[in-house]
Amino acid sequence: MAKKPENTNYKVIAENRRARYDYAIEEDLEVGMVLTGSEVKSLRTGQSNIAESYASVENGELWLINSYIAPYEPARQWGHEERRHRKLLVSKREMARLWNSTKREGMTIVPLVMYFNDRGIIKMKIGIAKGKKNHDKRQSDAKRDWARQKQRLLRHSV
Secondary structure, eight states: OOOOOOOOSOEEEEEOTTHHHHEEEEEEEEEEEOOOHHHHHHHHTTOEEOTTOEEEEETTEEEEESOEEOOOGGGSSSOOOTTOOEEEEOOHHHHHHHHHHHHHSOOEEEEEEEEEOTTSOEEEEEEEEEEOOHHHHHHHHHHHHHHHHHHHHHHHHO
């Protein structure tokens, strides 16, 4: 069997590390984005932030709100707004499922990671999440600490 070639074009642009701490991610989904040329150029230089952003279903469309993409200096005259609402591309079935989750079940849609896929196209992984309470956060911290201690003990006993 032929070995699959390594994915050389895959590159993470921005990651929301805080999302997994603040939210319990039920499921994740890969979506496309509608961007302008200057936004893509700026993302190729890695100047973006999705830590404070979220996604919302409005008028039957999915929008990314409060994400930051730095202005691209050579295109400053025809550039883009840094924090504009950006349309996310999903199928009708996925849109209906996202709308049901957010309206009926009290969940939210958070961006997890923005990246270039293997074809060099910008994609975003979003998660359907439920907010964690403080005691849930402490419990997950305790589990992580115990796993770390367990690994340390196993390493020293061998």
